[in-house]
Amino acid sequence: MGFKKQVNYYFLIAITALIGLSIWQLFIRQPIRKAIKLGLDLRSGTHLLLALNPPLKWTGTKGDKMAAAQALAQMQQKKVNPQILLPLETVMAKITNEGTVPQKDEKNAEAALQKLGNVAQAQPWQILLQKLLPQKITLKDLSRVKLVLEKRINEFGTKETMIQNFGSSHIIVDIPEETNPRKAEKIVSKTAYLAFKELTTAGKQYFESSQSPPNFYNPAMWKTIMNGSALKSVQVEPYGQGQTGGNTTQYMVAFQLTSKGTKLFGKATTQNVGYPIAIYLDGKLISSPKVDEPITGGSGVIQSFTLNKAVELTRFLQAGALPIPIKVEESDVVGPTLGHEALLESLAAGILGLATVILFMLLFYRLPGFFACLALMIYALWLLGIMSKFFILTLPGIAGIVLSIGMAVDANILIFERVKEELWNGKTIPGAVDIGFQKAWSSILDSHVTTIIGALALIWKGSASIQGFGVALLVGTALSLVTAWGVTRILMDWSVLNNITTSRKAYGA
Amino acid sequence: MNLPLHFSPQNLIYFLIWCGVLVYASHLARVFREKQINLISKWPWFFLFSGFLLTLGIISLVLPAKGLKLGLDFKGGTLLEIGFSKKVTTQQVRNTIAPIAPVLKHALIQLLSKPPEIGEKNPPVSIILIRSQRLGKTEKQTQKMIKTILTTLKSQYGAVTLRQSKTIGPTIGHELLHDAVIAIIAALIFQLIYITLRFGWNLRYGISADLALIHDVLMMVGLYALFGKEANSPFLAALLTVIGYSVMDSIVIFDRIRENLTLITRASFESVVNQSVLQTMTRSINTLMTVLITLFALYFFGGETLRNFAFALLIGVTSGGYSSIFIASPILVLWERWSSKREKQKMLSTDSIQTNGKKQPAAVEPITDTENEAGEVPLPKRVPKRKPGRRRS
Numbered sequence: 023m024g025f026k027k028q029v030n031y032y033f034l035i036a037i038t039a040l041i042g043l044s045i046w047q048l049f050i051r052q053p054i055r056k057a058i059k060l061g062l063d064l065r066s067g068t069h070l071l072l073a074l075n076p077p078l079k080w081t082g083t084k085g086d087k088m089a090a091a092q093a094l095a096q097m098q099q100k101k102v103n104p105q106i107l108l109p110l111e112t113v114m115a116k117i118t119n120e121g122t123v124p125q126k127d128e129k130n131a132e133a134a135l136q137k138l139g140n141v142a143q144a145q146p147w148q149i150l151l152q153k154l155l156p157q158k159i160t161l162k163d164l165s166r167v168k169l170v171l172e173k174r175i176n177e178f179g180t181k182e183t184m185i186q187n188f189g190s191s192h193i194i195v196d197i198p199e200e201t202n203p204r205k206a207e208k209i210v211s212k213t214a215y216l217a218f219k220e221l222t223t224a225g226k227q228y229f230e231s232s233q234s235p236p237n238f239y240n241p242a243m244w245k246t247i248m249n250g251s252a253l254k255s256v257q258v259e260p261y262g263q264g265q266t267g268g269n270t271t272q273y274m275v276a277f278q279l280t281s282k283g284t285k286l287f288g289k290a291t292t293q294n295v296g297y298p299i300a301i302y303l304d305g306k307l308i309s310s311p312k313v314d315e316p317i318t319g320g321s322g323v324i325q326s327f328t329l330n331k332a333v334e335l336t337r338f339l340q341a342g343a344l345p346i347p348i349k350v351e352e353s354d355v356v357g358p359t360l361g362h363e364a365l366l367e368s369l370a371a372g373i374l375g376l377a378t379v380i381l382f383m384l385l386f387y388r389l390p391g392f393f394a395c396l397a398l399m400i401y402a403l404w405l406l407g408i409m410s411k412f413f414i415l416t417l418p419g420i421a422g423i424v425l426s427i428g429m430a431v432d433a434n435i436l437i438f439e440r441v442k443e444e445l446w447n448g449k450t451i452p453g454a455v456d457i458g459f460q461k462a463w464s465s466i467l468d469s470h471v472t473t474i475i476g477a478l479a480l481i482w483k484g485s486a487s488i489q490g491f492g493v494a495l496l497v498g499t500a501l502s503l504v505t506a507w508g509v510t511r512i513l514m515d516w517s518v519l520n521n522i523t524t525s526r527k528a529y530g531a
Numbered sequence: 532m533n534l535p536l537h538f539s540p541q542n543l544i545y546f547l548i549w550c551g552v553l554v555y556a557s558h559l560a561r562v563f564r565e566k567q568i569n570l571i572s573k574w575p576w577f578f579l580f581s582g583f584l585l586t587l588g589i590i591s592l593v594l595p596a597k598g599l600k601l602g603l604d605f606k607g608g609t610l611l612e613i614g615f616s617k618k619v620t621t622q623q624v625r626n627t628i629a630p631i632a633p634v635l636k637h638a639l640i641q642l643l644s645k646p647p648e649i650g651e652k653n654p655p656v657s658i659i660l661i662r663s664q665r666l667g668k669t670e671k672q673t674q675k676m677i678k679t680i681l682t683t684l685k686s687q688y689g690a691v692t693l694r695q696s697k698t699i700g701p702t703i704g705h706e707l708l709h710d711a712v713i714a715i716i717a718a719l720i721f722q723l724i725y726i727t728l729r730f731g732w733n734l735r736y737g738i739s740a741d742l743a744l745i746h747d748v749l750m751m752v753g754l755y756a757l758f759g760k761e762a763n764s765p766f767l768a769a770l771l772t773v774i775g776y777s778v779m780d781s782i783v784i785f786d787r788i789r790e791n792l793t794l795i796t797r798a799s800f801e802s803v804v805n806q807s808v809l810q811t812m813t814r815s816i817n818t819l820m821t822v823l824i825t826l827f828a829l830y831f832f833g834g835e836t837l838r839n840f841a842f843a844l845l846i847g848v849t850s851g852g853y854s855s856i857f858i859a860s861p862i863l864v865l866w867e868r869w870s871s872k873r874e875k876q877k878m879l880s881t882d883s884i885q886t887n888g889k890k891q892p893a894a895v896e897p898i899t900d901t902e903n904e905a906g907e908v909p910l911p912k913r914v915p916k917r918k919p920g921r922r923r924s
Contacts, residue, residue, distance in 0.1 A: 062641075063836075069643065069660070165706050186607065187700020194610075194699065356660060357621065357642030360836060367537060367834040375828030378550065379821045386557075386817065418765040418840045421829050422772065425844065428822040429776065435821070436783065439814040465786040468729055469779040472722050476775055479718035488711050491771050499775075 037508050041400060044407030058406070059199050061182045061416030063360045067198040068206045071352035074159050074167060074191050077122035082153035087117065090150040093143035102138070108239065109134040110147065115241030123154055124347065159191045159346070166345045171195060171210060174341035178209050182414045182490070193348070196356065198414050203353035213347045214338035216250035217302045220290050226297060235298050238307045244300060247290040249343070252283025256339045258332045261325050273332035274325035275339070284320030292316040303335070360417060368417055372424040379428060387438045389528040390514060394434035397509040401430050404501050413494065426498040433470070433506035437462040437514075442530045451529060452518045459511060466506055473499045542831040549827045553820040560812040571805045574861035581746060581858060588753015599756045602637060602763035604703045608664040609673060611680070612643065612695035614655030617688050624659050627687050628680055635680075636835070637761060638663035655692060662699060664761075703764055711767065715774060719744070722778055730789060735866045740781040743851075743859035747777045750850040751843060758842075765840040773847030776822075780815065781855035787811050788863070800867045808860050819852035 048057050080087075094110055109130035116123045132151060138144050168185050175183045175197060184196040200206050221229060221236075225243035228236040236243040254277075261274040279287055290299070291313050300310040301324055309324050327335065380398075383391035405423060409415065415423075441458030449457060477499065480492030517523075563570065591597040621640045628635045639662040666676035677696055684691045719741055726737035751770060755762060787807040795803055826848065830841035 063639075069641075164700070165704055168704065169706060184702050186702045187704075188610065189697045189699075352645075354643050354645040356644070359621070359639045359641050363622065364834055364836060367832070368829065368837050370538070371828050371832035371834070371837065372825070374832060375825035378824050378828065382554075382821065382824065417836055418768055421833065421837050421840055422768065424825055424829065425772065425822065428825040429818075431821045432779075432818040435814050435817050439811075439817070443810070461790070464790070465783045468726075468786050469782040472725055472782050473775045473779050475721045475725050476718040476778065479721050480714045480771070482714075483717040484710055484714035488707075488714050488771070491768060492714075495771075495775055 033508055034512060037400075037512070040404060044403045047407045048403070048410060057410045059410065059414045060358075060365075061414050061419065062184060062196050062198040062356070062358060063416050064358050064362075064365050065199065066201055066355055066357050067196055068200045068203045069352075069354050069356040070195040070197070070203070070206060070210060070350060071188065072193045072195060072210065072348045073351050074163065074193070075125050075347045075349050076157040076159055076163065077120075077124045077346075078128050078154035079157045080117045080121050080123065080153065081155050082150060086146070086149055086153060089146035090114065093146045097143050106134045106137050112239075112241055113150075117150075119246075122157070126347075128154055161187075163346055164191075164193065167348065168193060170342050170344050174209065174214075174338065177337040177341050180414070182416055182419075192351070201355055203355060207350045207353050211348060211350050212338060213304050213344045214250070214341070215304050215343040216253070216339060217305075218247040218249070218252075218287070218290075219244040219300045219302065220247050220294050221245075221297050221299075229297060235300070235310060238300055238302075238310065239305075247299070248283055248286045250339060251342065252279050252286065253339060254278045254280045254283070256336045258329070258336055259323070261323075271328070272326040273329050274323045274327065275332050275335050276323045277321065277339075279320040279322075281320070284318070287320070287322070288316060288318035292318075364417060365420075368420060372420065375424060376427060379431065383431070383434075387435075387530045389517065389523065390434075390438045390441065390510075390530060393510055393513040393517070394431065394438070396513060397434065397505050398427055398430060400509050401501055401505040402427055404505075405498060408497055408501075409494075413490070419494075422494065423498075426502075430498070430502035430505060433462075433466045433502055434510050436465055437506065437510065438530060445526055445529060451524070451526065454529070455514050455518050459514070463507075466503070470499050470503045537832045537834055546827055546831045550824060553816075553823055557813065557816045557820055560816045563812060564809040567809070569802075569805055570808055570857075571801055571861055571864050574857075574865070577857035577861065581750075581854070585746070585749055585753060588750065588757050591757040592753055597756055597759065599752060600759060600761045602761040602766075603639065603662060603664050603701070604764040605701050605708075605762065606664065607698065607700040608634075608662065609666050609677075610695065610697050610699045611661040611663075611677065611693065613659050613661065613681070613684065614692040614694050615657045615659065615684075615688055616653070616655060616690040618657050619659065619688055621659065623688075624661070624684070627683060628661075631679055631683060632666070632676065634664040634666065635661075637763075655694075658694065665698075703767065711771075715771070718774070726782065726785075730785065735863060736785050739859045739862040739866070740778050740785065740855075742862055743781050743854035744774060744777045746854045746858050747773055747847055747850040751847045754846050755843065760839060760842060763839070766843050769840060769843035769847055772844060773851055776848055777851035777854065780818075780851055781859045783814065784808060784811050784855055784860060785863075788860075801864045804860050804864050808856055812856065815852055815856060819848065822848050 048054055051057070091114060094107075094114060097107060097110075109127065112127050113123050113131045116127060128151060131147070135144055135147055135151070164187050168187075171193070172183060172185055175195070180197050180200060182198055184194075186194050188194045195206075195210060197206050222243055222245050225236050228243060238244065256275055256277045258273050259276045261272040294313045295315060296313065298310045298312045301308050309326075311325070324335075380395045383394050385391070387394065402423075405426065409423065413419070437459055440462040441454050444454035444458045444461075445451070447454075474496060477492045477496035481489050481496065484492060592599060621642055625638070625640050628638070639660075641660045641662075643658040643660045645658055661680075665673065667673040677693065681691055681693055723734075723737040723741060726740060727734050730736040748770060751773060755766070784807060787810055788804055791803050791807050791810075792800075795806070798806075823845065826841050826845050829837050830845060833841060
C-alpha cells in the first residue's frame with residue numbers, strides 16, 4: 023500500500039503562524055507576568071462594599087396625599103420658585119404613579135421644604151415625607167442586584183468576580199486585577215435605568231401651542247411608556263455616514279425590543295406621530311427624537327454619541343438596570359488571598375506532573391510519543407496564549423489547564439493505539455499510520471464534538487461563571503482537535519515520508 | 532521560596548506508588564485483551580461494587596450528622612477586619628490562626644490597603660481581611676471565637692483592633708446553582724441528541740452514556756460527603772470537568788462498538804461489545820493514566836488549596852473511566868438482551884400460543900463459544916501475524 027499523502031504546507035504555515043502569535047502574545051508583546059491575568063487569590067484587586075438604597079414606600083392615607091396636593095396647587099398658583107416646586111412635584115408624581123419614591127428624590131424634597139421656610143403649605147408636606155418609610159430588603163432583592171452586577175462587570179471585561187452578601191442590606195464585590203477603585207466604583211454604582219417617555223395630554227397641549235417640547239423633567243408633562251427591561255438586545259452602529267462622507271465620528275445605539283416592548287412601543291408611536299418622545303438614562307435626558315411614523319417592527323435607535331459613550335451605554339444596557347439603586351460605601355485595594363508561594367508551589371506540582379506524563383508517553387509510544395509531547399507543548403502554548411487574552415487565571419484555573427493538557431493527550435493515544443493495532447495486523451508502517459489515523463478520527467471527532475456541544479450549552483444557559491468555564495472547555499477541546507489533526511498528524515506524516523525509521527518497534531508495535 | 536514544604540520524600544514515595552499502580556493497570560488491560568477475557572459477563576460484580584460505594588455515599592449524604600459539607604462559597608460565613616499595629620503578612624496570620632479551629636484553615640485571608648479614616652487615632656499599620664465559614668453555631672459562640680482569635684493574634688503581634696465583623700453570604704448563591712443545574716441539563720439533552728443521531732437513531736447509546744455520567748456525579752458528591760471534605764467553588768468546577776470527561780470516554784468505546792457491529796456480523800451483540808471494550812481498554816486506561824498522573828502530582832505537591840480540587844477530580848475522573856467500561860457498556864448489553872427478549876415474546880405470543888417464551892432466550896446464550904472466532908477486524912492473516920509483534924520486550 024503506497025503512502026500518497028503529502029504534507030499540507032498551507033496547514034503548516036497556519037500552524038506556525040498560530041505558534042508565533044501565541045509566543046508574541048505571551049512573551050514579546052509584554053512580559054509574561056503582565057500577559058497572564060491572575061485572579062484575586064493570586065494578585066491584588068479591588069474590594070467594594072455596596073449598600074442597597076431601596077426606594078421609600080408610601081404608607082400614608084389618601085387624606086394626607088390630598089392635603090399635600092392642595093398645598094402644592096396653592097404654591098403653583100402663587101408662582102413659588104420652580105426650583106422648590108420641581109422636587110415636590112416629582113415626589114407627588116412618584117407616589118401617584120409608583121407608590122414609591124427614590125431616596126434621592128425624598129432628600130431633594132426635604133431640602134426644598136427647608137428653603138420654603140415656615141409657611142402654611144409646608145406642614146402637609148412634612149407629614150407626607152414622614153410617611154415615606156424605608157422598605158425592607160429581601161434576599162431576593164439582593165440576589166437580583168448581584169446578578170446584574172455580575173453580568174455588568176463581565177460586560178466590562180473582568181471575569182472571576184467574587185460577589186457576596188454582607189449582612190442583610192450590603193453586598194461585597196471583589197474585582198481581580200482592577201487596582202483603580204474609582205473606575206470600579208463607576209461601573210458598579212450606575213443604576214442604568216433606561217426610560218422611554220411620551221407626552222401626557224397636558225404635554226401635548228403645551229407642544230401644540232408653543233411648538234417646542236415642554237420641560238423634560240416635569241412629571242406632569244411626561245409619562246413612562248416602558249423601561250430598559252423591554253430591550254432584547256442592543257448594539258453600536260455608526261450614525262450619519264451619508265452626511266459626513268463616510269468619516270463618522272458619531273455613533274448610535276440600535277436596539278431590538280422584546281415582544282411585549284414591541285407592542286408598547288408600537289402603540290405609543292402610533293399615538294404620538296408628530297410629537298416628540300424622550301429617552302432618559304437614570305433620570306437624565308439622553309435623546310428626544312420626533313416620531314415621524316409608527317414604529318411597529320420592534321427596533322429603533324438612540325442617537326448620537328461618541329464611540330466610547332455608545333459602547334459604554336450598550337454595556338450597561340446589556341447587563342440590565344439595577345433593580346435597586348446602590349451606594350458605594352467603601353472601596354479599597356486588597357492583596358491576594360494565597361499569594362506567590364501558592365502559585366509557585368502549584369506550578370512546580372504541575373510541571374512535575376507533566377514531566378511524568380511525558381516520560382510515560384515516551385516509554386509507551388516511543389517515536390509517536392515524542393511527537394505527541396511536541397504536539398502537547400504547542401497545545402499548551404496556544405492555550406495559554408488564548409487564555410491570557412480572555413481569562414483571568416485563578417489557582418484552580420491553572421490546575422484546570424494542566425489537567426486539560428493531560429486530557430488532550432487522549433486524542434494522541436487513540437491514534438497511536440490504532441496505529442499499533444494496524445501494525446499488529448501486519449500492515450506496513452506507512453499503511454498503518456494512514457489507516458490508524460483514519461479509523462481513530464471518527465472516535466476523536468465524536469468525543470470532541472460531544473464535549474463541544476456540552477460546552478456550548480453551558481455558555482448558552484449558564485450564568486457568568488459557568489459560562490466562563492464553558493468557554494474554557496470549548497477552547498481547550500477545539501484546540502485539542504486542531505493539535506491532534508494538525509500537529510500530531512503532520513509530524514507523523516513527515517516521519518513516514520522521510521523514512522525516519524523503519525523499526526516497527528519505534529512506532530510502539 | 533517555600534517549595535520543599537510539599538515536596539517531602541514521603542509525598543514523593545506516595546506519588547511513585549500511585550504511578551506504579553497506574554502502569555500495572557495499563558499492563559492488565561493488555562493481558563485482558565490477549566486472554567480475551569469476557570468482562571461484560573461479569574457485570575453483576577461491577578454493579579455490586581458501584582452500588583456498594585454509591586450506597587455508602589448516599590447514606591453519608593442523607594445522614595444528618597454527615598451530609599455534604601458546603602464551604603464558604605456555598606454557605607457564606609463570617610468576615611473579620613482586623614487592624615495591626617505591626618506589619619504582618621497573610622501567611623503569618625494564617626499560620627497563627629489556623630490551629631485555633633478547623634474552619635480557619637480554609638479561610639480567605641487578604642491584606643487590605645485602605646486610606647485612614649478621617650479622625651481616626653493611631654491608624655493601624657496593616658489591615659487584614661479574614662473571610663471564613665461561620666465561626667460558631669450561635670451568635671454567642673461566634674463572638675467567643677472572635678475573641679479567641681483576637682487574643683491569639685494579640686499575643687503574637689501586639690495591639691490589634693477588630694474594625695468590623697459581620698455575616699457574609701455565599702458567592703455561589705441559589706440562582707447560580709440553579710443556573711448551573713439548568714445549564715448541565717441542557718448540555719446533557721443536546722449531547723443525547725447528537726449521540727442518538729450519530730448512532731443511527733439509537734437512543735440507548737446516549738442514555739447509557741448519561742447513566743454512567745450520573746453514576747460519576749453521584750460518586751463524587753457521595754464520596755465527598757463520606758470523606759467529609761469541604762465543597763467550594765473548585766468542587767463545582769471539578770463536577771463540570773468530569774461531566775465533560777465522562778461522556779467523552781464512553782463515546783470512544785461506543786464508537787468502536789458501532790464500527791465493529793458493521794465488521795463482525797456473525798457474533799452476538801454481547802461479544803461485539805466485549806471485543807470493543809477490550810480493544811479500547813488500553814487507550815482508556817492510558818488516557819486515564821496521563822490524567823491521573825497530573826492529578827496525583829497536584830494532589831501531593833500542589834499545596835492545601837489544590838489538594839481539595841485534585842481530590843474531587845481524582846474521584847470523578849477515575850469513576851468516569853471506570854463507568855464507561857464497567858457500567859455504560861454492560862447497560863448497553865443488558866438493554867439489548869431485554870429488548871430482544873421482549874421482541875421474541877411479542878412474536879411468540881402473536882405467532883403461537885404453545886411455545887413457552889421463557890425458554891427461548893437460551894438460544895442466544897452460547898456467546899462465549901463464538902467469542903474467540905469473532906475476533907476484531909476480520910482480516911484472515913491477523914492471528915498469526917499479531918503474535919510475534921506482541922511479545923513484550
